[in-house]
Amino acid sequence: MGILLKGGKVLTGTNGLKVQDILIEDTKIADMGESLPEKGHKVIDVSGNLVTPGLIDLHVHLREPGGEHKETIETGTKAAARGGFTTVAAMPNTKPVPDNAAQLQWVNEKIKETASVRVLPYASITTRQAGKELTDFEALKNNGAFAFTDDGVGVQSADMMLQAMRLAKQSDAVIVAHCEENTLIHKGSVHKGNFAEKHGLNGIPSICEAVQIARDVLLAEAAEARYHVCHVSTKESVRVIKDAKAAGIKVTAEVTPHHLLLCDEDIPGLDTNYKMNPPLRGNEDRTALIEAYKSGVIDFLATDHAPHSKDEKDLGMELAPFGIIGLETAFPLLYTNLVQKGVLTLQELVDGFTRKPADSFDLPYGALEIGAEADLTVIDLNHEEKIDPENFVSKGKNTPFAGWSCKGWPVLTIVEGSIKYEKESVNA
Numbered sequence: 001m002g003i004l005l006k007g008g009k010v011l012t013g014t015n016g017l018k019v020q021d022i023l024i025e026d027t028k029i030a031d032m033g034e035s036l037p038e039k040g041h042k043v044i045d046v047s048g049n050l051v052t053p054g055l056i057d058l059h060v061h062l063r064e065p066g067g068e069h070k071e072t073i074e075t076g077t078k079a080a081a082r083g084g085f086t087t088v089a090a091m092p093n094t095k096p097v098p099d100n101a102a103q104l105q106w107v108n109e110k111i112k113e114t115a116s117v118r119v120l121p122y123a124s125i126t127t128r129q130a131g132k133e134l135t136d137f138e139a140l141k142n143n144g145a146f147a148f149t150d151d152g153v154g155v156q157s158a159d160m161m162l163q164a165m166r167l168a169k170q171s172d173a174v175i176v177a178h179c180e181e182n183t184l185i186h187k188g189s190v191h192k193g194n195f196a197e198k199h200g201l202n203g204i205p206s207i208c209e210a211v212q213i214a215r216d217v218l219l220a221e222a223a224e225a226r227y228h229v230c231h232v233s234t235k236e237s238v239r240v241i242k243d244a245k246a247a248g249i250k251v252t253a254e255v256t257p258h259h260l261l262l263c264d265e266d267i268p269g270l271d272t273n274y275k276m277n278p279p280l281r282g283n284e285d286r287t288a289l290i291e292a293y294k295s296g297v298i299d300f301l302a303t304d305h306a307p308h309s310k311d312e313k314d315l316g317m318e319l320a321p322f323g324i325i326g327l328e329t330a331f332p333l334l335y336t337n338l339v340q341k342g343v344l345t346l347q348e349l350v351d352g353f354t355r356k357p358a359d360s361f362d363l364p365y366g367a368l369e370i371g372a373e374a375d376l377t378v379i380d381l382n383h384e385e386k387i388d389p390e391n392f393v394s395k396g397k398n399t400p401f402a403g404w405s406c407k408g409w410p411v412l413t414i415v416e417g418s419i420k421y422e423k424e425s426v427n428a
């Protein structure tokens with residue numbers, strides 16, 4: 001029957017907005033224009049709201065298999081849909097790790113059976129993410145591996161990383177790196193800065209991340225490989241990536257909402273909802289990340305949605321696992337705290353979750369155009385609501401943003417022409 005979205009506001013590409021009707025037939029955008037005729041379609045009035053390409057998050061942890069008490073592919077993708085995301089890429093630090101074709105097939109089967117949105121599964125760079133032995137990139141690629149990463153840990157051996165990049169180049173795959181030099185973690189649970197000092201905690205220095213990025217961009221240059229840096233958190237990392245791009249190295253990078261919005265001085269006390277890896281850095285780092293995103297040194301936004309159970313997060317700052325959730329709050333948080341305050345334009349925010357990740361990874365999504373896959377998100381920019389973890393559909397409640405009042409909530413999420421999330425009317 002098709003769906004006709006009436007009267008939504010669409011971004012023009014240069015931060016302008018125009019009112020457009022969008023007609024969806026089967027899985028595709030069939031038409032766009034002013035006042036499209038109704039021909040027996042299901043009509044949804046979205047006037048007053050923003051319509052964007054379906055949001056894309058290339059860094060999420062869905063925890064299945066092995067961590068189902070924290071999240072599953074089903075619950076994590078429902079959370080994605082509620083957050084306006086139509087495509088997510090799932091990290092491989094599960095138990096077991098998708099480090100062979102059979103395990104990746106299992107993941108793909110689960111996705112087919114239970115996912116609400118499109119899931120692109122990562123495969124690991126090394127067997128069990130142990131850093132000792134490369135996986136079979138070709139076999140994994142042939143079984144649908146989206147890209148290769150050992151996210152959760154850094155690849156410690158430079159030679160292992162060089163071999164991985166050479167193999168990735170041969171398989172036309174991207175190496176996606178969690179950059180952390182183990183000898184520089186210093187048993188830290190937070191950034192080595194003012195907060196660590198005040199509370200007598202061991203700190204993780206900024207160079208722990210930046211030295212491995214510096215190593216990797218040189219390896220990527222030598223291997224002529226496509227290389228992507230996860231969750232950039234420090235100003236030194238930004239400098240290294242900027243220099244690498246200037247040298248023509250094929251590097252892209254992502255930044256999370258929490259690293260753009262918070263620094264270590266915002267941590268109110270020993271609250272493990274502020275514990276994540278990489279940690280919240282200094283305010284100078286935070287402002288360098290915003291600048292780097294605006295200038296294109298950092299290419300796109302990703303949540304690093306990392307659900308953990310309450311029991312685990314209750315273990316205290318030093319013992320609790322690293323990670324916070326992000327799918328259901330990313331857009332409203334960034335809209336309210338960066339766009340409404342004039343730090344980012346609305347176009348810069350939307351591009352960071354649509355066109356830019358799609359371009360970086362050559363994905364055929366992220367644009368609203370006739371003939372494109374009908375992945376769309378409708379966002380209410382006016383209604384204001386407080387973040388309440390009790391309302392999350394994610395199993396994870398571990399967020400430092402509880403109680404923050406936001407505008408910019410997704411109200412309708414459509415994946416390949418099917419409605420996957422619809423907010424119940426606020427007036428109902």
Ligand SMILES: NC(=O)N[C@@H](CC(=O)O)C(=O)O
Nearest residue numbers: 061151152276277306322323
């Ligand atoms: N970001 C985190 O703090 N934690 C992630 C791992 C990771 O992204 O490195 C997790 O899997 O919990």
Ligand SMILES: [Zn+2]
Nearest residue numbers: 151152178230
């Ligand atoms: Zn990581």
Ligand SMILES: [Zn+2]
Nearest residue numbers: 091151152304
């Ligand atoms: Zn991660």
